[in-house]
Amino acid sequence: MPAELIDGAAIAREIRDEVARETAALVARGVRPGLAVILVGDDPASAVYVQSKGKACEEAGMHSVTIRLPASTTEPELLAHVDALNADPAIHGILVQMPLPKQIDPDVVIRRIRPDKDVDGFHPVNVGKVLIGDRDGFVPCTPAGVQELLLRSGVETKGAECVIVGRSNIVGKPMMALMVQSGRAANATVTVCHSATRDLAAHTARADILIVAAGRPRMITGAMVKPGATVIDVGINRVEDASTKSGYRLVGDVDFESARQVAARITPVPKGVGPMTIAMLLSNTLRAARQALAS
Ligand code: NAD
Numbered sequence: 001m002p003a004e005l006i007d008g009a010a011i012a013r014e015i016r017d018e019v020a021r022e023t024a025a026l027v028a029r030g031v032r033p034g035l036a037v038i039l040v041g042d043d044p045a046s047a048v049y050v051q052s053k054g055k056a057c058e059e060a061g062m063h064s065v066t067i068r069l070p071a072s073t074t075e076p077e078l079l080a081h082v083d084a085l086n087a088d089p090a091i092h093g094i095l096v097q098m099p100l101p102k103q104i105d106p107d108v109v110i111r112r113i114r115p116d117k118d119v120d121g122f123h124p125v126n127v128g129k130v131l132i133g134d135r136d137g138f139v140p141c142t143p144a145g146v147q148e149l150l151l152r153s154g155v156e157t158k159g160a161e162c163v164i165v166g167r168s169n170i171v172g173k174p175m176m177a178l179m180v181q182s183g184r185a186a187n188a189t190v191t192v193c194h195s196a197t198r199d200l201a202a203h204t205a206r207a208d209i210l211i212v213a214a215g216r217p218r219m220i221t222g223a224m225v226k227p228g229a230t231v232i233d234v235g236i237n238r239v240e241d242a243s244t245k246s247g248y249r250l251v252g253d254v255d256f257e258s259a260r261q262v263a264a265r266i267t268p269v270p271k272g273v274g275p276m277t278i279a280m281l282l283s284n285t286l287r288a289a290r291q292a293l294a295s
Contacts, residue, residue, distance in 0.1 A: 003231070003263040006153050008145075012275035015148065016060060019282045023061040026289060033289035034063035035093040035119065035281070036085045040078060040104065041071035046097045053095070056278045062285060063090060075104045079112050086114045092292050093119035093285035116291060119284040121174065130174055133181045136291070138284050143175040145276025146211060146232050151185035153265060155209065155230045162188035163207035165200070165220065165253070171213035171234055179209075200224070210263075212253040222258030231259055231266040234273045 023033055035057050039050045050066060057064035067081055078096070085094045094117045100106050110118075115125035121138035129137025139147075150157055162179045166172035172192060179188045193203050204210055204224040212220050213234035225231060235253025252269030260266055267273055 003260045003266040006149055006230075006232070006265050006267045006272065008149060008267055008272040009275045011149055011152050012145075012279040014152070015276075015279040016056065016282060019279070019286050020060045022286055026286070026293070027061060029293070031289055031293050032061070032063045032090075033093070033285050034065065034088075034091045035095065035285045036065040036067065036088075036091045038067045038069065038078070038081055038085075038094075038096045040069045040073050040097070041101050043099070046099075050097050053278060053281060056282060057285070060282050060286075062282070065091065071101050073101070073104070075108060078104055078109060082109065082112045086112075086117060089292075091117065092288040093117055093281075095120050095281070116295075117288060119281060119288055121284070122169070127169075127174070131177045133183065138288070139178065139280075140170055140174045141277045141280040141284065142171050142213075142234060142273065143178055144280040144284070145273055146175060146234065147178050147185050148280065149232065149267065149273065149276060150209070150230070153230075155185075155265065157185055157209065158187040160188045160208040161191070161206055162209040162211065163191045163193060163203050164211045164213070165193045165204065166213035166215070166234070167192050167194040168213065175211055175213070179211075214253050216253055217251050218253070218255040220254040220259060222255065222260075222262045225259050225262045227262050228264045229262070231263045232273060233267050233269050236269060236274060 037050050037053050054064045054066050085091050094113050096109050110122045115123045118126050119138055121140040126137040130139050164172050164175050176190050176192050179186050180190045191203055193200055201224040205226055209230045211232045217237040217239050233252035233254040237251050238248045239251050241249040250270050
């Protein structure tokens with residue numbers, strides 16, 4: 001029987017509705033959560049992401065600010081904007097859209113954002129908090145979304161063999177830190193595979209939970225999946241497809257058709273992990289506002 005689909009779009013909708021309700025309650029107490037997004041340059045994909053983040057914020061009843069800067073912006077100029085947002089009490093979350101133009105060091109920018117406004121969870125303080133299991137920190141939105149998908153789909157994670165493919169700072173490593181904790185939707189035995197891993201299939205084939213974030217279109221085939229596994233495909237890759245109007249389509253890092261015949265549960269691409277990222281950004285912003293109110 002083909003795998004059951006984990007409907008990321010529906011689960012993300014559920015979370016966004018919850019966030020909207022909780023935002024309204026906070027507004028009634030006099031605080032409107034505010035998110036500022038800075039976009040430097042004119043990368044078309046980044047512009048689309050930034051626009052949808054702003055729209056999602058407004059839909060949730062949050063205050064949304066988008067700062068668009070030219071590609072020629074210098075590092076000190078960008079840092080001055082970050083400083084102003086750090087000091088602005090109406091802003092609870094700050095996000096600088098990556099990638100940045102070459103003249104700007106992303107690490108310097110990330111370290112400049114106040115950790116308590118770093119809703120992307122990339123500041124070293126938040127990275128450390130996630131590693132030690134301190135839930136006061138902000139978890140990067142994509143791995144947080146994957147964990148929420150597991151939780152809300154009722155996937156048993158305790159003691160499970162969880163194999164993560166990819167070790168990036170935005171997905172693979174924080175995913176590892178989340179799944180290894182002793183809390184709920186975690187408590188797994190975690191293996192992280194990467195580009196130097198020998199015999200990738202030997203690892204993936206023993207995964208009860210397989211999370212793939214490698215940026216390699218359809219690299220995980222059904223033959224590499226354990227029968228009955230839960231497969232979470234983080235990958236978003238554009239591949240050429242002459243049959244579509246745009247000439248391309250989006251595929252994951254998992255070969256959906258073959259993996260679906262073997263797995264028990266699987267996320268599609270699109271409408272799997274993708275919509276969860278924005279939902280978790282809203283959730284992080286709400287929490288940043290709550291924490292600001294409490295402090
Ligand atoms: P990245 O390029 O920073 O990292 C890719 C990782 O995959 C590396 O750690 C590398 O070691 C590993 N890798 C590459 N080839 C491999 C191989 N043959 N075997 C094993 N490991 C291999 O990527 P990223 O930023 O983590 O993104 C990964 C994918 O997830 C991309 O397709 C990206 O578009 C997607 N993504 C989606 C979302 C979302 O919102 N759904 C968010 C972030 C990233």
